[in-house]
Amino acid sequence: MVQLDEAKLHSFIGKMLGDLGGAYSVPTVRIGLRLGLFTALQRAGPVTAAGLAAAAGGLTERYVREWALAQAANGYIDYDPSSEKFSLSPEQEMVFVNKDSPVYLEGAFELAAAMIEGEPKVEHAFRTGAGVRWGDSAGCLFCATGAFFRPGYVNNIVQNWLPALDGVEEKLFSGAKVADVGCGVGFSTILMAQAYPNASFVGYDFHQPSIDEANGHARSHGVDDRVTFVAATAKDVGERDFDLVTSFDCLHDMGDPRGCAAHMRRILKENGSWMIVEPIAGDHPAENMNPVGRLYYNASTMICVPTSLDQEVGEGLGAQAGEAKLSEVIRSGGFNQVKRVFTGPFNMVLEAR
The missing domain is CATH 1.10.10.10 (Winged helix-like DNA-binding domain superfamily/Winged helix DNA-binding domain)
Structure with a gap:
């Protein structure tokens, strides 16, 4: 005993x-x-x-x-x-109180409530092996997710992440064509449009209610003349010749991230760049046994993995996939160069060319 x-x-x-x-x-x-x-x-x-x-x-x-x-x-x-x-x-x-603070956490509390609301559907998926469709697990999971990520985007996209890319800011200032794939409710797309008024932006997301909300945000922020939002999966994006493609905190949620990577390579110009923002994580689970990894593993169990398993292929990368695995997935789509260009407390930024 x-x-x-x-x-x-x-x-x-x-x-x-x-x-x-x-x-x-x-x-x-x-x-x-x-x-x-x-x-x-x-x-x-x-x-x-x-x-x-x-x-x-x-x-x-x-x-x-x-x-x-x-x-x-x-x-x-x-x-x-x-x-x-x-x-x-x-x-x-x-x-x-301060909604533009990098540590404003209203969205985190909303996300916690959404995970509780979705608990019965995720428990059922444990038994069946099926997925849980994005937006079906809770009444407004997509709203909570958008609110959760917004403070990080407000304080990093323009200030840190885009400047870390090789030669991309110059293109944005001069009038680049940008696709924001997996744009959710559009916060990331609109922030870029506000910072780079000569560039044009198209946001894509497979969730129609998110796209509807994103179009409303574009109108209310006065950027709907340069920003369009379209409901489409990553592999169904029809436009081509983008100077920049961005994917914020969504590649690991996709059922077929390899198929997404291959299509991103096709829709980019030959000298274009793909910026992939993903949750910070080590390459081995033992490296993620910390407060940030704890949040991401729990959210991944309730949201990310069920969402991926509901889709075609259902690779189920999870929110703590790590740089090595993500880079391997991205390279499988035909990108020769994948490097980490920025590391923050909650995210890492990869650039693929």
Whole structure:
């Protein structure tokens, strides 16, 4: 009989309490974000629960008080027991108020809720080996995914990722033709269009509701004269002669990433480039046993692998495929050069030519 190590048990229970506290915070944080409580606290604080309820538009004080105490216990807001007032630190504002902050996490909480909503369908897929179609697992998985990735795109696409490519920025400034394949709701495409007004952009995604939303975003941002969104799979893109193709956080979700790579090679000009942004990962699972890998493996179990297995071929790369595997897949499509050009805390950027 194995001897129980009491110290290890207590340490493990402590870890589980922390993890469960984080899980329990998902609905209360989502309520706070939707009702504007974090923003109201940023504007009015330090403030009592009654003051916060009033600042948020006349919410019920008793609910607001319990919510605020929950967030204080989470460590998401600050609480002064002597004055019974709540406040937000500048660091907390970066996570819960500043939508253009690189660490704004509203989308992460929405994604967590979408994974819970999709749990029965993914569990069924475990038993059958089938996939779960993108957008079918939860009411607005594609909205949550777009919101999750937006802060990273706002702070990196134009500032870091595109400049890291060989000679691409010059083409963009002078009027390149760009395809954003797997564009989702269009945040990435629109950010590029705003930064490079002489270039033209076509966003492609196989999910029609995402394309509908993307077209709405293009109109509201005033770039619909240079940005078009089309519902199509990666292998069905009909246009040719692109100077640049981009694929943001989507290659690993595709059922046939090798077929996608081959088609990207066909639609590019001879001197064109394909930029592939993927979740950061090591080439071996042991390298991904860290907080970022933990997030990606769990999301991959609930979203990425089921989505891929629902599609043609169903390779199921997963969100932690790693650079070596991704590069092998990309080269199989006819690209001679594949190199990592940028590494961040959450993503790596590969350039294929």
